Structures are given as C-alpha cells and as structure tokens.
Amino acid sequence: MSDVEYTVKQFILKEFLPGEDPSELTSSTPLITGGILDSLATMKLVMFLEERYGVRFEAHEVDADHLDTVADIAKLVAIKKG
Amino acid sequence: MATSAALHHYLIEAARRWPENTAVVDPGSGSLRYSELHRLSDRVRDRLRAMGVRSGDRVGLYLRKSTDGVASIYGALKSGAAYVPVDPGAPPSRNAFILQNCGVSALIVESRFVERLRAEHETLGPLPPMIVLESVGSGRGLSTALDALDRKGLAPPTDTIDAAPDALAYILYTSGSTGKPKGVMLSHDNAVSFVDWCSELLEPRTTDRFSSHAPFHFDLSILDIHVCIKHGATLVLIGEDVGKDPERLAQLIAAERISIWYSAPSILALLSQFGRLNELDLAPLRIVLFAGEVFPIKHLRALTRQLPGRRYVNLYGPTETNVCTWYEVKLPIPEDRLKPVAIGKSCSHLQCKVVDSEGETVRRGDEGELVVAGRGVMQGYWALPEQSARAFLAQAKERWYKTGDVVFEDDNADYVYLGRRDRMVKRRGYRVELGEIEAGLYRHPTVKEAAVVAVADEETGVKIKAFLSCREEKHPSLIEMKRFCAENLPTYMIPDTFSWQTALPKTSTDKVDYQRLKEMR
Numbered sequence: 001m002s003d004v005e006y007t008v009k010q011f012i013l014k015e016f017l018p019g020e021d022p023s024e025l026t027s028s029t030p031l032i033t034g035g036i037l038d039s040l041a042t043m044k045l046v047m048f049l050e051e052r053y054g055v056r057f058e059a060h061e062v063d064a065d066h067l068d069t070v071a072d073i074a075k076l077v078a079i080k081k082g
Numbered sequence: 083m084a085t086s087a088a089l090h091h092y093l094i095e096a097a098r099r100w101p102e103n104t105a106v107v108d109p110g111s112g113s114l115r116y117s118e119l120h121r122l123s124d125r126v127r128d129r130l131r132a133m134g135v136r137s138g139d140r141v142g143l144y145l146r147k148s149t150d151g152v153a154s155i156y157g158a159l160k161s162g163a164a165y166v167p168v169d170p171g172a173p174p175s176r177n178a179f180i181l182q183n184c185g186v187s188a189l190i191v192e193s194r195f196v197e198r199l200r201a202e203h204e205t206l207g208p209l210p211p212m213i214v215l216e217s218v219g220s221g222r223g224l225s226t227a228l229d230a231l232d233r234k235g236l237a238p239p240t241d242t243i244d245a246a247p248d249a250l251a252y253i254l255y256t257s258g259s260t261g262k263p264k265g266v267m268l269s270h271d272n273a274v275s276f277v278d279w280c281s282e283l284l285e286p287r288t289t290d291r292f293s294s295h296a297p298f299h300f301d302l303s304i305l306d307i308h309v310c311i312k313h314g315a316t317l318v319l320i321g322e323d324v325g326k327d328p329e330r331l332a333q334l335i336a337a338e339r340i341s342i343w344y345s346a347p348s349i350l351a352l353l354s355q356f357g358r359l360n361e362l363d364l365a366p367l368r369i370v371l372f373a374g375e376v377f378p379i380k381h382l383r384a385l386t387r388q389l390p391g392r393r394y395v396n397l398y399g400p401t402e403t404n405v406c407t408w409y410e411v412k413l414p415i416p417e418d419r420l421k422p423v424a425i426g427k428s429c430s431h432l433q434c435k436v437v438d439s440e441g442e443t444v445r446r447g448d449e450g451e452l453v454v455a456g457r458g459v460m461q462g463y464w465a466l467p468e469q470s471a472r473a474f475l476a477q478a479k480e481r482w483y484k485t486g487d488v489v490f491e492d493d494n495a496d497y498v499y500l501g502r503r504d505r506m507v508k509r510r511g512y513r514v515e516l517g518e519i520e521a522g523l524y525r526h527p528t529v530k531e532a533a534v535v536a537v538a539d540e541e542t543g544v545k546i547k548a549f550l551s552c553r554e555e556k557h558p559s560l561i562e563m564k565r566f567c568a569e570n571l572p573t574y575m576i577p578d579t580f581s582w583q584t585a586l587p588k589t590s591t592d593k594v595d596y597q598r599l600k601e602m603r
Contacts, residue, residue, distance in 0.1 A: 018579070020560040029561055035568025035576045036561060040510070 001027065004053070004074040011048055012070070016041050027071040032064040042067060049073070055080035087247040088270050090159035092277070092312040093120055094242065100314035103288055106149045107318045109338060112220030114149050116314065119156070122221050125228050125237075126157020126190070126213070132237035133188045133211040137162030138249065142186035142210070143298065144177060144195050146170050147319050148218035151298055152307060154190045155252075162243030163187070164250035166265070167298040169590045170195065171322070176263065178202035180255050184265050184464050186210050192218060247271035253464055254301055256401050257589075257597075265464030266401045275431040275457035276404045277308045282430065283395070283408065284342060284369060286313035291338060291366065294319045295345040300591045301401045302373060305344055315342075325349065326592070332357030332364075339366040344397075346592055347377035354385035355530075364389060373397040373405065375593055376422045376499065376517055378524040383415040390414075398425035398499065402460045402473065402483050406432050407452075407497055422521065424496040425489065432456035434497065435482075436489060441475045449500060452489045453482040488515075507536040507544050512574045519546065522571040526563070528553050531586045533594045534577060548577035549586055549599050557582045 001009075005027055013022055016036055031037045037045060045067070046057050055077060067073050096105070097120035107113040114122065130141060141158035143165055145151045151167075158165040166184055168177040170192070178199055181189060190213045191199070203209050213231065215223040231237070245251070251270045255263040286292075292310040294317050296302035310317040318338045324330050332353055335343065343350075350372055353359065370385075370392055377396065386394055390413065399406035409426025428434040435443050436450040444450040453475055460483070462470030475482040488500040500506075501515040508514070516534045523532035531551040539545035550557070558566075560580055567576040581602070587595040 017560050024559040024561045030565065033568060034561065035564035035573070038573050038576065
C-alpha cells in the first residue's frame with residue numbers, strides 16, 4: 001500500500017467510518033457507489049487531498065468514475081503530483 | 083338501569099345473558115364467570131361510593147394486569163367515575179404526578195406500590211382514600227381487600243350510576259411534549275362508538291377468546307376488555323413477562339385457545355421469528371389485529387405464511403381517537419412487496435380527511451395530515467385547555483383532531499401512512515421519512531430491529547443515526563451496511579452512523595423508545 005493510500009484510508013476511517021475495523025476498508029472497497037461517501041463527504045475528501053498534496057481536482061473528476069476506491073484516489077493523486 | 087351509552091352496560095347485559103360464561107382468565111391463577119365479575123365490580127362500586135366517590139370523579143388504578151384490575155375498571159365505571167389506569171412498571175413519581183394531576187378521589191392499589199407512592203405524596207399532599215390489595219390474580223386479592231374493609235364498616239348497596247354519553251369513562255396518560263404526561267379524556271360515547279364499530283368488524287361470538295396483551299394504561303386494552311365483555315366472550319390476560327417472551331407466549335396462545343389476538347406489531351414479529359408457531363396447534367386463532375406502529379412487511383409476510391387462513395387487520399389511530407382507520411391485509415403478501423400495508427379506510431363511526439398546513443382539504447392522492455372527526459374523538463386533555471384547543475383544526479365547524487401523521491389516499495381510496503410529521507426531516511433538500519430508512523434497513527437479512535433518529539448537526543444540519551440489533555452474533559461491518567443501504571436507498575437516506583445494540587430500548591408500551599435513542603451517542 002502506498003503512502004497516499006494509507007493516508008486516504010486513515011482519513012476515511014476517521015471521518016466517515018468511526019468505529020469500523022480498519023481491515024474492513026481495503027484499497028478496492030467501493031466508496032461512493034458503496035454509500036460510504038455521499039456528495040458532501042466526497043467534497044470534504046477532495047478538500048483534504050488538495051490541501052495535503054497541493055493538487056487541484058477538476059469538477060468532472062469528483063465522481064464515482066474517478067474516486068470510487070482508495071486505489072483510484074491514490075492513482076489520481078499520483079498522476080496530479082506528476 | 084344503565085343507558086346503552088355507558089361502557090359498563092356491556093358487563094351488566096353480559097352478566098344477565100351469559101352468567102355462567104367465563105369472563106376473564108388469569109392463566110395460572112384462575113378465572114371469573116360473568117356473574118362473578120358483575121358481583122365483584124358491584125362490590126367495588128359500593129365501596130367506592132362509601133369512600134365518597136361521586137359521578138364525574140376519577141378513580142386511579144395502580145395494579146398489575148389482573149382480573150382484579152378488570153373488576154376495578156367496571157366497579158369504577160358503575161360508581162359513576164372515570165378510571166385512570168397507571169403503568170405499575172413506571173416510576174412512582176410519574177404515577178404520583180398522574181394521580182395528583184387528575185385529582186383522583188379514590189385509588190385501587192396493590193400494597194407493594196403504596197410505600198413508594200406515599201413517599202412521593204409527601205411533597206404532593208395527602209394520598210386519596212385507597213382500597214389496598216395484598217396481591218392480584220383471579221379477583222381474590224380484590225375480594226379479600228373488600229372483605230377487610232367490610233369488617234370495619236359495611237358499604238351500603240348503591241345503584242349503578244347512569245353515565246351521560248359525554249361523561250368521562252377513562253383517562254389515558256400519554257407522554258407529552260413538555261416532558262409531563264398528559265391525560266387524554268375519553269367519554270362513554272367515545273368508547274361505546276368504538277366498541278360498537280369493533281363489533282361490526284370482528285363479529286365476535288361468546289365462544290371467542292380474546293387476548294389481553296397490551297397493558298391497561300394503553301389504548302389497545304379498550305378493545306381487548308370491552309369488546310370481549312360486550313359479547314360474552316373470554317378475556318385471557320397475558321402478563322408482562324410472558325408477553326415479551328415469544329416462545330412462552332406462543333405456547334400460551336395455543337394452550338388458552340386464543341381466537342382473537344390484538345397487539346403491537348413488534349411482538350407479532352418476534353412470534354413469527356422465534357415462536358416456533360409451526361410446532362403448535364393454533365387452529366382456534368381466527369383474527370390477528372395489530373396497531374401502534376408500522377408492521378415491517380417482511381415480518382408480516384413471514385407471520386401470514388406461518389399462520390395462513392386468518393384475518394389480519396391493521397388498525398390505525400392515536401389514543402385521542404382510538405382506532406380511526408382499518409385495513410384488512412390481502413393474502414398472500416407478494417414476495418416482492420417492500421412497502422408496509424396501508425392503514426386503510428375510515429371506521430364507520432368517524433370521518434377522516436387529509437389536509438394541508440392551512441387546514442384545507444388536499445386533492446386525492448396528495449400528501450397531507452390526517453384529521454379525524456366524529457363520535458370517537460376525545461374530549462380533550464385533562465386540565466390543558468390550550469393544548470386541547472391546539473389539537474384540533476382551527477376555525478373549523480366540526481372538531482377535527484389533528485393526528486400529526488402524514489398520509490395520502492391511494493387509488494383504492496385507502497389511506498397510506500407516510501410518517502409522523504415530526505419524523506420527517508429535510509436532508510440535502512430532500513424530504514426524508516425516517517420510517518422509510520427503517521424499512522430499508524429491515525431488508526438486510528441479519529437485521530432484527532432497526533430504528534432511525536435525526537439529530538441536529540452543526541455541520542450538515544441534520545445527522546441521521548441508525549440503531550440496529552442483529553439476528554447473529556457477529557454483526558455486519560459498517561462498510562457492509564453502507565453498501566447495503568447504497569443499493570436499497572437513495573444516497574440522501576443513508577444513515578450517517580450505525581450503532582449495534584443487543585436490543586433496542588422500549589417504552590412501557592413496548593414501542594421503540596425514540597427519545598432514549600436520541601439521547602444515546
């Protein structure tokens with residue numbers, strides 16, 4: 001698991017899944033389609049990522065096609081960081 | 083001679099027609115025939131009159147459910163008083179408040195409750211005159227208490243009081259928004275019109291055996307007791323412990339050959355899951371009535387499959403009107419049905435309509451608040467004139483009681499319940515009915531009980547919290563529940579938090595205690 005994946009996972013567990021067993025959240029757990037991130041939560045995650053990694057997300061990227069799993073998110077952040 | 087508009091006339095008439103029929107059974111401790119119940123309640127009447135009770139007074143009942151309690155109810159009514167049953171399991175401070183609030187002029191009480199009540203009354207003033215029972219069960223405790231009082235001085239025989247139709251028959255206290263219980267005042271005509279409507283619906287026979295599952299301070303007991311007595315049938319009292327234990331309860335229904343069952347859906351749901359109904363002979367059971375909350379459709383379907391060929395009737399109504407609409411469930415319930423059954427049509431002694439926030443009748447099919455008028459509608463709340471006035475539609479010629487429930491009328495002219503006005507919240511601009519989320523959660527195979535509350539949240543406006551109990555030892559993960567909800571509910575309905583409990587907290591009437599859930603973290 002990459003550093004970004006680990007960080008994203010910790011953030012999601014803390015913010016949106018308090019009390020959940022960390023091993024239940026894997027890199028491929030569906031987040032948006034799985035009901036863990038609603039639109040508000042997704043926005044919150046994006047703001048966290050932008051601040052933490054100094055990247056910018058386009059409006060069209062903030063959806064289930066781009067951000068549905070921890071692996072997807074980490075991949076997109078990695079691309080943006082170049 | 084009592085008028086036909088008085089509730090106790092049913093007992094007088096039944097005792098004349100069927101003196102030898104069994105009126106009440108206390109399983110495990112005995113039974114009383116109609117002639118005996120009539121005589122015992124006459125003795126209560128005479129004693130209450132001797133204690134100073136007069137027409138229009140209130141008599142408190144602080145007893146566990148028992149034949150003694152039934153005789154006390156009729157004794158109080160025959161004396162011209164309204165009966166005020168309190169929950170023997172409730173804190174004595176609450177009961178002391180109720181008895182003080184409506185100013186009972188006498189109290190029939192079990193000795194086990196007297197000391198703590200006396201302690202409460204130190205600040206409230208003197209206790210009213212009391213008939214104190216050492217025990218209850220099959221009327222012996224009451225009889226013994228009356229004997230003891232007779233030895234000190236006989237109560238002269240009196241006549242049964244003719245109650246006017248608008249005289250109060252009973253006051254039932256429900257939880258009030260201010261935190262203090264409020265007394266719903268119901269007259270003889272309110273009760274008699276309801277009981278007579280029940281006769282139309284159920285066509286009871288003298289051979290019927292009615293369950294008395296609900297406690298006497300709960301409005302379901304009005305049907306149990308008075309419809310049963312009117313028809314010379316047998317009332318089978320079900321104690322609180324057995325009443326909550328599905329396996330023992332199912333055995334009791336079989337052993338007592340209960341033919342007309344009435345309870346909240348929650349216990350029926352437990353019976354269908356844990357009652358081992360298929361191992362029992364429940365042939366006499368012909369009618370199953372339920373009321374008080376929404377029956378989750380999967381449990382109703384399971385029950386009707388285990389016990390086919392019966393009439394299942396959903397009765398709807400607040401304490402203020404007792405039952406005001408009814409719906410007979412059409413069997414079989416399709417496998418793919420997800421919505422609960424309708425609450426149906428108005429009872430024949432009442433009128434219902436759906437109004438908007440201005441009190442104007444909405445178009446058929448539109449949502450609005452259900453309002454009810456007619457003979458069954460309460461007189462008001464005891465000593466709360468402002469709350470009583472607010473309970474009815476303003477500026478209307480008739481007294482339309484506002485139920486606070488949001489419904490619509492479907493294509494079959496049945497009312498469909500959508501939820502409490504106060505259980506609807508706006509979330510992300512959508513109107514969310516918390517009951518709909520509960521119905522969604524119930525579809526998860528391991529969910530045994532589900533309750534959802536909305537609490538104010540600084541960040542998002544409203545936070546939706548789900549409380550669940552599980553059928554299995556290991557409950558599903560949060561992620562699994564969220565995924566399940568995402569597949570079954572719109573996103574804006576997915577709860578923010580899920581909390582697993584061994585069992586959900588219940589009120590004294592065995593409904594989910596939402597107030598306590600709201601206070602839980």
